Amino acid sequence: MPSPMTKQNVAPAEAVASIAVASSPPLFAYTPPLSVRKKCLPQIELDGGKAVSWWLDSMRASSPTRAKTAAATGPLADAVFNDLSDLRMRHPSALSNFDQIASASNGKQIVMFLDYDGTLSPIVDDPDSAFMTNAMRKAVREAARNFPTAIVSGRRLDKVINFVQLAELYYAGSHGMDIKGPEKSRHAKSKDAKGVLFQPASEFLPMIDTVHRTLLDRTKSTPGAKVENNKFCASVHFRCVDEKNWGTLFEQVRSVLKGYPKLRLTQGRKVLEIRPTIKWDKGKALEFLLESLGFANCRNVMPIYIGDDRTDEDAFKVLEESGQGIGILVSKFPKETNATYCLQEPSEASAMTDEPSLVKDFLVRLVEWKRRQTKAVSKV
Ligand SMILES: O=P(O)(O)OC[C@H]1O[C@H](O[C@H]2O[C@H](CO)[C@@H](O)[C@H](O)[C@H]2O)[C@H](O)[C@@H](O)[C@@H]1O
Numbered sequence: 202m203p204s205p206m207t208k209q210n211v212a213p214a215e216a217v218a219s220i221a222v223a224s225s226p227p228l229f230a231y232t233p234p235l236s237v238r239k240k241c242l243p244q245i246e247l248d249g250g251k252a253v254s255w256w257l258d259s260m261r262a263s264s265p266t267r268a269k270t271a272a273a274t275g276p277l278a279d280a281v282f283n284d285l286s287d288l289r290m291r292h293p294s295a296l297s298n299f300d301q302i303a304s305a306s307n308g309k310q311i312v313m314f315l316d317y318d319g320t321l322s323p324i325v326d327d328p329d330s331a332f333m334t335n336a337m338r339k340a341v342r343e344a345a346r347n348f349p350t351a352i353v354s355g356r357r358l359d360k361v362i363n364f365v366q367l368a369e370l371y372y373a374g375s376h377g378m379d380i381k382g383p384e385k386s387r388h389a390k391s392k393d394a395k396g397v398l399f400q401p402a403s404e405f406l407p408m409i410d411t412v413h414r415t416l417l418d419r420t421k422s423t424p425g426a427k428v429e430n431n432k433f434c435a436s437v438h439f440r441c442v443d444e445k446n447w448g449t450l451f452e453q454v455r456s457v458l459k460g461y462p463k464l465r466l467t468q469g470r471k472v473l474e475i476r477p478t479i480k481w482d483k484g485k486a487l488e489f490l491l492e493s494l495g496f497a498n499c500r501n502v503m504p505i506y507i508g509d510d511r512t513d514e515d516a517f518k519v520l521e522e523s524g525q526g527i528g529i530l531v532s533k534f535p536k537e538t539n540a541t542y543c544l545q546e547p548s549e550a551s552a553m554t555d556e557p558s559l560v561k562d563f564l565v566r567l568v569e570w571k572r573r574q575t576k577a578v579s580k581v
Pocket residue numbers: 316317318319323324325326327328329331353354355356429431436438440469470471472474510512
């Protein structure tokens with residue numbers, strides 16, 4: 202059982218130094234497959250030697266709107282396209298292979314974990330306008346009626362609850378550092394799960410608050426930059442910043458972080474994220490929730506995690522390493538991933554179909570399948 206934050210789960214000074222901004226590659230940046238990187242040695246340093254240029258490359262590659270934007274053009278773009286078919290073979294579509302997922306889940310208790318941005322809501326320019334549709338809300342509500350369901354987000358808890366507006370869910374905000382369960386749960390096996398509340402980074406609250414204010418001030422000269430206070434972490438958005446100013450913005454963020462060795466920098470979709478160095482992430486949150494629900498060391502449980510971002514990889518990795526559960530990556534483009542399946546292969550894509558609507562289709566199908574199973578069992 203993960204314990205509340207103690208001195209032991211704060212990364213030691215050496216570990217902090219090893220992930221200091223100036224000397225490390227980005228943790229959650231889009232990384233082209235090795236075959237691509239080898240072909241592009243002049244553009245991307247494999248030894249991580251030039252940290253700032255590494256970060257800038259990865260800022261350019263984050264959240265591509267077209268595959269070619271991720272890879273620029275020329276040999277890198279060609280190599281990305283050549284790797285596409287290989288990645289598709291390794292991470293097939295969760296919808297086209299639904300029967301496989303259903304048969305693996307047969308007789309097991311599904312526990313559903315859903316990321317928010319880019320999974321339940323489409324990616325939009327303004328983070329405060331990332332609303333989910335009513336149809337998606339209905340699909341999530343139905344999922345929660347049939348399976349224990351948790352939203353695991355980088356957002357602050359109150360904001361993500363406000364977007365989702367469903368009382369019957371478990372929520373893990375701030376990349377899993379702020380966990381809350383429903384007052385009433387029809388699913389919890391363990392009575393501890395009701396109203397579960399866990400904040401492993403609570404001692405960082407004043408620090409993040411100060412850093413948030415300093416970032417607001419330091420980045421105000423960069424047009425389009427947006428700083429978001431996610432309670433136990435802070436986000437600096439560059440989606441609306443002109444690419445020619447990304448270097449300046451990165452330096453502004455780096456200059457603030459220099460004073461805080463207990464914070465680290467990671468990257469999501471067109472966003473730099475400042476987080477405590479504690480060993481806690483979406484993967485740990487998944488383990489914590491499974492345990493709180495009473496499914497620790499349970500062989501007949503099937504956790505399914507759906508997410509689109511680098512931060513979701515921690516959860517995919519936990520599932521992959523435990524050999525139990527299914528990770529589903531939501532992405533139009535090839536990415537290295539620990540997920541087993543993907544949603545939105547090019548064959549599923551159309552101008553009218555965004556990734557979240559495929560997530561909705563998957564949830565609806567899973568609920569229908571579960572209902573059929575329950576009916577069949579009750580007839581016997
Ligand atoms: O873990 P998530 O629920 O996926 O949250 C990750 C970050 O999502 C939000 O930013 C992203 O979505 C925005 C709205 O579509 C978009 O404008 C931005 O570029 C994306 O990075 C959120 O604003 C961040 O605080 C979360 O950390």
